[in-house]
Amino acid sequence: MISWISGDLVDFWQTNQKFFVLINCQGLGYEIQILESFFLKLKKNQISNKNITLWIKHIKKEDSDLLFGFTSKEQKNFFIEILSIRGVGSQISMAILNKFSINEVINAIKTQNKKLICSVPGIGQKMSDRLILELKSKLKSKFKSEILFEEEKSKDELEIKDPEIIKLMEDLQLTLQSLNYKNKEIKTILPIIIKEIDFFAKKENNLSFENLLKLAMNYLDKDSSNLAR
Structure with a gap:
């Protein structure tokens, strides 16, 4: 099974509403379907002969092998979660992620926004009902995103209005969870990180994910070492 691939970008193109890259990895050319957002980034920057890394979901069929590439592990995992819903194929899963960010989909699931889910081509009323029902359960158990799913949040915990900062904090929490840090530990350090954001922003515009x-x-590892003593 291919988990990720790193190689030189040879070409990229669009076929109807599908977007592809061709990557040369150790002399082999891998044709990979990607998200529109990454395709537009490549097109805008006119990138070629540059080494890129993609997280891969390999889908094997009777007559073909399909590779789907994502710029982050979270995108790949979310794609797999959508794909696991009965009746949802790879192209509908890609269409969802082409139209909305992960956080937009999660918020739509949380608020049961069927109209937004149905706006994706190929998704009807029945499929949107199934997606909302099954994804809500899966996201709570596997992604455990308290930023999005906690019904009651403490007022001082994540009182942020800047959408870019909100996105950074949500991505940060998902990444820490994927690195196997415990959810309770992550929750305790988030307010500390929020307080540090102004410092990073003022220090030579050094605010980055x-x-x-x-x-x-550093905070989480420090806490763990203190507990181990």
Whole structure:
């Protein structure tokens, strides 16, 4: 099974509403379907002969092998969760992620926004009902995103109005969960990270996801070592 691939970008193209890249990895050319957002980024920057890394979902069929590539592990895992819903195929799963971000889908599931889900081509009323019902259960148990699913949040915990900061914090929590940090531990350090955001923003515009992730991991690892003593 292919988990991820790293190689030189040879070409990228669009066929109808599908987007593809061709990657040269150790002399082999891998044709991979990607999300529209990544395709537009490649097109805008006119990137070629550049090494790129994609997280891969390999789907084997009787007459073909399909590769789907994502720029983050969270996108790949979310794609797999959507794909596991009965009656939802790979192209509908890609269509959902082409139209909405992960957080937009999660919020639609949380608020049972059937109209938004049905706006994706190929999804009707019955499928939207099934997606909302099954994904809500899966997301609570596997992603455990308290930022989005906790019904009662403490007022001082995540009182943020800037949508970019909200997105950073949501991505941070999902990434920490994927790195096997415990949800309770993550919850305790989030308010600390929020307080540090102004410092990073003022320090030579040094606010980035990578810096916040390093800071969060430092706090979490420090807490774990203190408990181990």
